[in-house]
Amino acid sequence: MSKNTGKPSEKKFQEIYSKLGKRVFVHRVPDNSDTYGRTKGKSVGGVEAQPSDWIVTEDGQMFYAEVKSTQNKTSFPFGMISKSQMRGARKQLAAGGQYFFFVHSLVTDEWFQIPADLILSTTKSSLKWSELGSYKWRLAHDA
Known part of the structure; x- marks a missing residue:
């Protein structure tokens, strides 16, 4: 298997949700890798770590969404989740919101x-x- 960048899974995540049309709004939260790509590989610094990849509203329910992809054959290891994502999940849940990891x-x-x-x-x-x-x-799985 080739190196897992996560980008194909993020693209697939968007494609799956795009099938719902107006029933869903998916907003990508820019992160350091996005900024790095837009500046042609030059680090601009000062970009704060984000709590998730996406903010999603699906059929009136809003939640944070983090997309992860793994080549692990037996499990989903939590070591793939960054500190800022875990912190974001805790804060979102404490505020009464929802947060999902799409793996x-x-x-x-x-x-x-x-x-x-x-x-x-x-x-x-x-x-x-x-x-x-x-x-x-x-x-x-319905797609």
Whole structure:
């Protein structure tokens, strides 16, 4: 398998949601890699770490969304989640909002919509794919 940049999964995430038309609004939150690309590889510095990749409103429900892709054959390791994303998830949940990790298993080409509170409440450092069966992302599997 080639190097996992995450960009193909982010593109697929957008494609899946685009099928809902006006029922969804997906806003990309620019991050350091976006700024780096726009400045032709020159670091501009001062770009604050973002709490998530996306802000999504789906059928009237707004939430933060972080897209992750992994080549791990057995589980989704939480080490892939940055400190700013974990902090953003905690703050969003404390404010009464929702936050989801959309995880794309590149091994099986399956998508999971994992609530942040599940990740934040577990004492483990990962969740096995077999434990995540009920969190398969229905939109990705209907596509």
